[in-house]
Amino acid sequence: MKIRNSLARLVIRLGTVAVLLAAAVFVADRLPYPTDVEAPFLSSGTVGQTVSTPTVTLQVQGATIADKLQLVSRVVAANGHWLVVEGTITSRRGPGYGYAQLIIGGRTYTPDNRAPTGTFPVSMQPLTAGIGQHGVWVFEVPDEVLKTPTAQFRAWVGDLSEIPRFFPRIPSITLDLDDRHTPRVSRIAPPKSVIVTS
Amino acid sequence: MSTNETTIRRRITRPAFTSRLWFKNGVGAVIAVAALVAAIPVSVYDRDDFRAYRASRIPAHTVGPGTSVGIDGQEWSLGSVRQYGRSPAARRAAPKGTAITVVQISRSGTASHPARCTAYLIEGDRRWRAEEAYGGDFWVPPADDATGECTEPGSLQFSFLVPDDAHPSAVDLVDADRGITVRVRL
Amino acid sequence: MDGGPDQSDAVWRRPGTTATDAQADAQPDPAEPEPGFIAAQIAKVKQWFADLQIQQMWHLIAGAIVLATAGFGGMDTVEPKPTTFAADQPHNTGQLTLVVHRAAVKPSLGTGQRVVFQPEDGRRYLALLATVTNNGTVPATFGAFGRTLIPVDVPYQTAYPAPVVRVSDASPAIVQPAATEDVIFVWNVPESAVTSRTTIEFRVPNRRFGDYLTGYGKGWVDLPTYADITVPVAVAG
Numbered sequence: 001m002k003i004r005n006s007l008a009r010l011v012i013r014l015g016t017v018a019v020l021l022a023a024a025v026f027v028a029d030r031l032p033y034p035t036d037v038e039a040p041f042l043s044s045g046t047v048g049q050t051v052s053t054p055t056v057t058l059q060v061q062g063a064t065i066a067d068k069l070q071l072v073s074r075v076v077a078a079n080g081h082w083l084v085v086e087g088t089i090t091s092r093r094g095p096g097y098g099y100a101q102l103i104i105g106g107r108t109y110t111p112d113n114r115a116p117t118g119t120f121p122v123s124m125q126p127l128t129a130g131i132g133q134h135g136v137w138v139f140e141v142p143d144e145v146l147k148t149p150t151a152q153f154r155a156w157v158g159d160l161s162e163i164p165r166f167f168p169r170i171p172s173i174t175l176d177l178d179d180r181h182t183p184r185v186s187r188i189a190p191p192k193s194v195i196v197t198s
Numbered sequence: 199m200s201t202n203e204t205t206i207r208r209r210i211t212r213p214a215f216t217s218r219l220w221f222k223n224g225v226g227a228v229i230a231v232a233a234l235v236a237a238i239p240v241s242v243y244d245r246d247d248f249r250a251y252r253a254s255r256i257p258a259h260t261v262g263p264g265t266s267v268g269i270d271g272q273e274w275s276l277g278s279v280r281q282y283g284r285s286p287a288a289r290r291a292a293p294k295g296t297a298i299t300v301v302q303i304s305r306s307g308t309a310s311h312p313a314r315c316t317a318y319l320i321e322g323d324r325r326w327r328a329e330e331a332y333g334g335d336f337w338v339p340p341a342d343d344a345t346g347e348c349t350e351p352g353s354l355q356f357s358f359l360v361p362d363d364a365h366p367s368a369v370d371l372v373d374a375d376r377g378i379t380v381r382v383r384l
Numbered sequence: 385m386d387g388g389p390d391q392s393d394a395v396w397r398r399p400g401t402t403a404t405d406a407q408a409d410a411q412p413d414p415a416e417p418e419p420g421f422i423a424a425q426i427a428k429v430k431q432w433f434a435d436l437q438i439q440q441m442w443h444l445i446a447g448a449i450v451l452a453t454a455g456f457g458g459m460d461t462v463e464p465k466p467t468t469f470a471a472d473q474p475h476n477t478g479q480l481t482l483v484v485h486r487a488a489v490k491p492s493l494g495t496g497q498r499v500v501f502q503p504e505d506g507r508r509y510l511a512l513l514a515t516v517t518n519n520g521t522v523p524a525t526f527g528a529f530g531r532t533l534i535p536v537d538v539p540y541q542t543a544y545p546a547p548v549v550r551v552s553d554a555s556p557a558i559v560q561p562a563a564t565e566d567v568i569f570v571w572n573v574p575e576s577a578v579t580s581r582t583t584i585e586f587r588v589p590n591r592r593f594g595d596y597l598t599g600y601g602k603g604w605v606d607l608p609t610y611a612d613i614t615v616p617v618a619v620a621g
Contacts, residue, residue, distance in 0.1 A: 130361035
């Protein structure tokens with residue numbers, strides 16, 4: 001009786017220690033980081049719909065896919081295709097620039113740095129509270145990505161090209177990438193952003 | 199035997215609530231929270247952040263309309279607030295639905311510690327930043343004795359492009375650490 | 385009165401009796417069958433555990449601690465084994481698939497129409513032409529931190545305007561996910577370090593998509609393992 005008691009107790013203790021240590025390693029490897037905990041909340045919308053969050057109002061008119069980008073002095077061919085998203089963005093709180101991201105098939109695309117000056121995100125005037133601007137965001141996407149049927153377009157007003165921290169509410173517009181909704185052209189000249197008059 | 203029973207009965211009374219567990223836990227929690235709060239001004243890590251936060255919410259000086267306040271050796275008072283749809287001096291006319299608001303702040307005297315500032319027009323949660331002299335399409339150049347820089351002497355003038363539905367309440371002058379140095383209420 | 389502390393004739397006050405006498409010990413049945421082979425082995429192991437001294441118990445605990453340390457990554461090798469790859473051969477770093485073509489040392493670099501990297505006194509530009517495919521899900525920017533290729537034994541500075549440029553128009557290279565781009569890696573090196581060289585070795589660290597050390601975000605971070613490539617270099621000027 002005595003021998004079995006102490007053996008059982010020993011086995012239970014060792015087993016508990018091993019399980020606790022393994023669980024600690026498991027949890028420690030999977031802790032969320034501040035950017036996961038403070039991740040943005042998304043306000044969904046479709047093309048043509050005005051999506052309002054406390055910091056930004058966004059309306060996407062549509063998207064176009066082009067092979068070549070017409071700049072002032074030259075024509076830039078895409079490594080893939082150019083996807084130009086046209087929309088109106090209004091800041092509701094304060095000054096900033098209209099940054100955006102395109103999410104296609106789990107991959108994140110940022111506006112290309114060869115887009116002409118004046119297109120979003122860095123428009124000629126910074127975005128200010130209550131004054132909307134109409135313009136385009138220019139993305140470069142590889143060919144095979146365009147076979148995906150939909151894409152998510154997210155835009156926000158801020159000072160950084162990263163998504164702001166502390167639970168921002170970001171509009172997320174669903175774009176249909178088929179020929180009917182997103183026309184294909186061979187050449188496109190993206191216009192400068194202009195203040196929307198009301 | 200009877201004295202034993204009465205002694206026993208007197209001991210079996212309800213204890214006062216100060217010895218209850220919930221009371222002791224509550225007192226401990228209050229003390230813990232008070233200690234954490236008291237540690238903020240003392241903690242090396244927290245006190246600078248807290249001071250910067252307070253400075254960004256509470257202006258160091260406030261100038262009311264019609265009053266004159268001495269700040270840093272200068273007398274500050276609100277000069278005038280004008281709205282233009284089209285200013286002859288600005289490069290562009292204000293688009294439809296917006297207006298150019300020009301705020302003049304009278305300053306006399308010399309500052310002992312001139313510091314750079316950025317001007318914001320405030321309405322509740324919304325802010326508009328002052329137009330830049332270099333490249334600002336809606337910048338109205340100040341008169342000869344006025345300037346747009348806080349470091350220079352003389353009165354200040356700031357131009358803001360605001361929407362028609364704006365009812366601004368104040369102009370905040372913000373320093374490089376995002377602390378509000380002067381709030382001029384309109 | 386029964387049971388109370390003052391009872392004088394309680395069971396436990398009686399001399400010569402113990403509590404265990406009240407329970408009857410179960411005597412082992414003499415007619416129990418002999419245990420089988422496996423049961424005998426299990427009994428032997430149990431007996432071994434039960435016979436352990438205190439020091440041997442600590443051995444077991446030390447073993448458990450080592451296992452836990454291994455779980456947290458404390459047993460990873462300090463000096464990783466280096467691997468090499470050759471030019472015109474695709475190499476996967478985790479984030480990018482890299483095909484190195486050739487390298488050259490030049491006093492200045494530019495497209496046909498304009499000079500992009502201006503000539504500097506006493507310095508040369510080490511340029512490496514490569515094709516880069518982004519295997520990740522975020523755009524690959526070639527910034528000041530997290531170099532894709534690092535020249536070994538050659539002191540370098542970041543080339544201005546950008547450390548990595550596109551071949552097509554010399555704009556700073558950003559490779560979008562699933563895209564393949566021809567790029568040129570440029571380093572600003574002192575003239576004396578490269579004039580007599582015929583080959584230069586480059587180190588390519590492997591990467592994984594994980595949390596940054598500061599904790600504020602996820603991105604491609606360097607692993608301690610890397611691969612080397614020795615590239616013949618044509619020195620001009």
